[in-house]
Amino acid sequence: MYKLFLTLRYLRKRRIAVFAVISVWLCVAMVIIVGSVMGGFLDTLKERSRGLLSDIVIDNKTLQGFPYYQDFIERLHETMPDIVETATPVIYNYGILRVESSSFTKPVRIVGIRLDEYRAVNDFGNSLFYDKYYRGTTTLGEQYKPFIGFDELDTPILPLDHEAALKKYSLAHPDDEQLKEWKRLPNRRFPGPGTFDVNFDGEPGYFGNERDKAPGVIVGCNIINERIPETGAYDRVYRRGDKMILTILPLTLSGKVGIEGATTVVTRLADDSRTRVFEIDDVCCYVDFKRLQDWLLMSPQLLEDGGKTPARASQLLISLKPGVDIVEGRKRIGTEWEKFRDLLSDRVSRFDYRLMQMVDVQTWEEMQIQFIAAVEKERILVTALFGVISLVAVVLIGCIFWMIVVQKTRDIGIIKSIGASAQGVAMIFVSFGIAVGVLGAILGAVSGAVFVWYINDIQNWLVSLDKDLRVWSPDVYSFDSIPNVVKLDEVLVICAIAIVASGIGALIPAIIAGRVWPVKALRYE
Amino acid sequence: MSKVLLRANNVQKRYQMGKATLEVLHGVSVSINAGEFLAIRGASGSGKSTLMHILGALDIPDAGSVVYDGVDLFSLSNRERERIRCLQIGFIFQFYHLLPELTVLENVLLPRMVAEGVLSWPSLKGKAREKAYEIVDLVGLKNRASHRPTELSGGERQRAAIARALVNSPRLLLADEPTGNLDRRTGKGILDLLAGLNDQGQTIVMVTHDAQSASYAHRCVSLKDGQITKDLDTD
Ligand SMILES: Nc1ncnc2c1ncn2[C@@H]1O[C@H](COP(=O)(O)OP(=O)(O)O)[C@@H](O)[C@H]1O
Numbered sequence A: 001m002y003k004l005f006l007t008l009r010y011l012r013k014r015r016i017a018v019f020a021v022i023s024v025w026l027c028v029a030m031v032i033i034v035g036s037v038m039g040g041f042l043d044t045l046k047e048r049s050r051g052l053l054s055d056i057v058i059d060n061k062t063l064q065g066f067p068y069y070q071d072f073i074e075r076l077h078e079t080m081p082d083i084v085e086t087a088t089p090v091i092y093n094y095g096i097l098r099v100e101s102s103s104f105t106k107p108v109r110i111v112g113i114r115l116d117e118y119r120a121v122n123d124f125g126n127s128l129f130y131d132k133y134y135r136g137t138t139t140l141g142e143q144y145k146p147f148i149g150f151d152e153l154d155t156p157i158l159p160l161d162h163e164a165a166l167k168k169y170s171l172a173h174p175d176d177e178q179l180k181e182w183k184r185l186p187n188r189r190f191p192g193p194g195t196f197d198v199n200f201d202g203e204p205g206y207f208g209n210e211r212d213k214a215p216g217v218i219v220g221c222n223i224i225n226e227r228i229p230e231t232g233a234y235d236r237v238y239r240r241g242d243k244m245i246l247t248i249l250p251l252t253l254s255g256k257v258g259i260e261g262a263t264t265v266v267t268r269l270a271d272d273s274r275t276r277v278f279e280i281d282d283v284c285c286y287v288d289f290k291r292l293q294d295w296l297l298m299s300p301q302l303l304e305d306g307g308k309t310p311a312r313a314s315q316l317l318i319s320l321k322p323g324v325d326i327v328e329g330r331k332r333i334g335t336e337w338e339k340f341r342d343l344l345s346d347r348v349s350r351f352d353y354r355l356m357q358m359v360d361v362q363t364w365e366e367m368q369i370q371f372i373a374a375v376e377k378e379r380i381l382v383t384a385l386f387g388v389i390s391l392v393a394v395v396l397i398g399c400i401f402w403m404i405v406v407q408k409t410r411d412i413g414i415i416k417s418i419g420a421s422a423q424g425v426a427m428i429f430v431s432f433g434i435a436v437g438v439l440g441a442i443l444g445a446v447s448g449a450v451f452v453w454y455i456n457d458i459q460n461w462l463v464s465l466d467k468d469l470r471v472w473s474p475d476v477y478s479f480d481s482i483p484n485v486v487k488l489d490e491v492l493v494i495c496a497i498a499i500v501a502s503g504i505g506a507l508i509p510a511i512i513a514g515r516v517w518p519v520k521a522l523r524y525e
Numbered sequence B: 001m002s003k004v005l006l007r008a009n010n011v012q013k014r015y016q017m018g019k020a021t022l023e024v025l026h027g028v029s030v031s032i033n034a035g036e037f038l039a040i041r042g043a044s045g046s047g048k049s050t051l052m053h054i055l056g057a058l059d060i061p062d063a064g065s066v067v068y069d070g071v072d073l074f075s076l077s078n079r080e081r082e083r084i085r086c087l088q089i090g091f092i093f094q095f096y097h098l099l100p101e102l103t104v105l106e107n108v109l110l111p112r113m114v115a116e117g118v119l120s121w122p123s124l125k126g127k128a129r130e131k132a133y134e135i136v137d138l139v140g141l142k143n144r145a146s147h148r149p150t151e152l153s154g155g156e157r158q159r160a161a162i163a164r165a166l167v168n169s170p171r172l173l174l175a176d177e178p179t180g181n182l183d184r185r186t187g188k189g190i191l192d193l194l195a196g197l198n199d200q201g202q203t204i205v206m207v208t209h210d211a212q213s214a215s216y217a218h219r220c221v222s223l224k225d226g227q228i229t230k231d232l233d234t235d
């Protein structure tokens, strides 16, 4: 009984043990923070990679792309309806975006998508701003610009489809803070999400002359919007439907710039997309697949001999049926692709066949493997490094306990002279160490978790003091906020390790304490 | 004829100090009867404490044996010897040796806690505290039970140490110069207390260097040149 009693008493009376507790506390908090941020980073990375690709990606990594994609899609639906849910082609290219009203230009990555299918294979749909509040109003097809009008009471009103969609959204999301916030804001053209042009003559609706009827473009939100530093929200300076001029360079099949040189197309701002992956939001513009194919001359082109080149796409994104094993799916689709390609081998041009030979069928994870593996390694390395640093805490506990043992040699002698055993005395110090570990672990877990939960607020506060204090730069880390999820199981493991380590730190001094020879310890005052 | 409680046979002890060997005890033999109050007199440095530690199983002799109640203490395992030290022998030191972090009552309770496991303690706690209070009262520290040792005078500290030595109702009480650090009057109080305990049947062995203290005992022996030289009866 004395062991427990003296452990508790020493914990209260030995001030120096506070330093041991603090060191455990700091180490536990540190490891939790680093582990959570790095782990969160990794998880988000994976989730986003998957969300922006699809289960399976077929790609040949050239600007020319590969032909017969549509035949392959149909073949997939025919031969393996059990595993293929949706398959959609995508075109990637580069270009220059110019906002007509301001004439500023930016280099962009132009992505040609079939919007409905693309939304079906990944999370892209959730990244759209206008489509969130005005569901169904975002199209990549030709359309006029939407205008706000006024009713008899001079209240601003949106075009009917917008009004109806917004009403539906607010009914479904009565607690949307953002929406309430907009309602409160004065001095805006209208109290709702987005920025629109105004028809001062009356009616709301879609108007314009023939040139204003332009195909839509969805622009990465960092390209055209200003970010408000304090809140992190976006200020939409351009109006929905504003003209965006895209300049693109169509290439011939052999990779040369075509005779017409650069092509300029007029598009209409249909929406903006915020995937929260900085590299995407900062460069990607999405236009209709078919249009981009035409613009880039990737659609069938007449040949001198009267024949036609096949249409080409850069990528095929495939989503699998729920429950289908993704690696298994990749294998089957990969085999199918090889069969398909070999079947066509004697019917296609040599160059087309070459392009098809360069095609890889990969899972989203394989596609990102190098990057993900690097981050994974980094995470393990950093966590291990901090674990090693935490050994310092173990050593510190050892030192502090050694000091206590030296200071308390006489008391230990007294306890032993009363009949306590060496193991009993050692146990006092080991359990004292464990108690220090438990206390430090609890404090560390709580403060580490709280720090992680509020890590973005802490950074915002630092930035508000001085801009240079921004630790987590979105340019570097892809994500616009620091991951702030704490995993309970990880915390428990870290705490357990800390507690055991504290006990181990106390072990050597404890053994020394157990060996104290009472007669020597008690001989003198 | 009273029964022998403790007997030391030809106990030898030397200390190695570098190259020199210091022979402290050269074959000490002494026996203590149950119920007896024995004083061992000797000059400072004569080996009195060394002998007491060996009698109390705190130290191990180089040769010879100590038989307690028919059992050779140094043939026992550590665990068994610790058990006897805890339950059968109470030790009083010249310098009190109380734990400064604990109150008087907690100091007194400590040997009971050492004797009992964590599991049995909750059920025993009440009784143990009662007994500890009784003993604290017996040694005259009733109002000081919740004080810390640093708040007590020397005499009071020694009383607390005596209470601690008594709490497990040991059959043998060993007192190493219990008054050595106290003024004459305070010392007398302590000696009266020991004599009173002896009257109630407590076996006591006391080491002292002054004759007046020794006069409280029934019997007095002298330790000189590492041997018991005289075995005198006192009144
Ligand atoms: N651990 C030790 N190492 C060396 N010498 C010691 C040790 N303990 C005691 N001594 C010596 O043994 C002698 C007897 O000491 P002690 O038993 O304390 O005598 P007393 O209690 O009669 O004053 C002294 O000379 C002392 O210096």
Ligand SMILES: [Mg+2]
Pocket: B048, B049, B050, B176, B177
């Ligand atoms: Mg002495």
